[in-house]
Amino acid sequence: MAAALEEARKGYQAGGIPIGSVLVYQGKVIGRGHNKRVQQGSAILHGEMDALENAGRQPAAVYKDCTIYTTLSPCPMCSGTILLYGIPRVVVGENRTFMGEEELLKARGVTITVVNDEACYNLMQQFIKEKPALWNEDIGV
């Protein structure tokens, strides 16, 4: 989670939406990323998507033994991607700011661990206070 939060802070420092993610395979980070809506004008590069993209094309067997860490509860897009690749474990920094598709993931057999990290929460709260319109755009509101 420390690495995901580091990614989120990188995003914040670049004027972006501070959500970060890392993909871990057998104890090693194979992909890391953060939301690039602002930085790349992207509609699809949420933190988790950027981490998965940066991990490159992986065989199914790799995804099925991965854990994805994300500073914020995964939205429908990121949750769908987790389901597509059969990633079995998701560790969520916090879900007070935004509750993603945790119930859908659980219903499909994904293990969700929410760590309630104060630093993840505070970073998002600070960002939303500063740029509420950007946050709404990112979650399709």
Place this chain on the structure above:
Amino acid sequence: MAAALEEARKGYQAGGIPIGSVLVYQGKVIGRGHNKRVQQGSAILHGEMDALENAGRQPAAVYKDCTIYTTLSPCPMCSGTILLYGIPRVVVGENRTFMGEEELLKARGVTITVVNDEACYNLMQQFIKEKPALWNEDIGV
């Protein structure tokens, strides 16, 4: 659907996975794309994702009045993205090759129209016969 199929054929000609998509807002195509797994080494650029990315950052009000056309039934990732942005209508070329998350989309109020287009189906069948491993990789198998 003709424009989505044209995108799929572009992908096929480039050695890629032949799935195409267009995003239509008030009768005008605002984004078009095709699967770029091979061409860009991408794990996330399915046809629908590429079309949405190429449409750029749009306000929520635009997505909520869009129809997305895709030559193949949308996988969990693309379906999740449709839900994230609240795209209300999906037109599917075919779902015989692959049945995506149509039931989930319908349960969330999305209108799905399957046109059973033979050209979409034949293109995918030809591709899967030629490159089965690539197809499996794309759907996380």
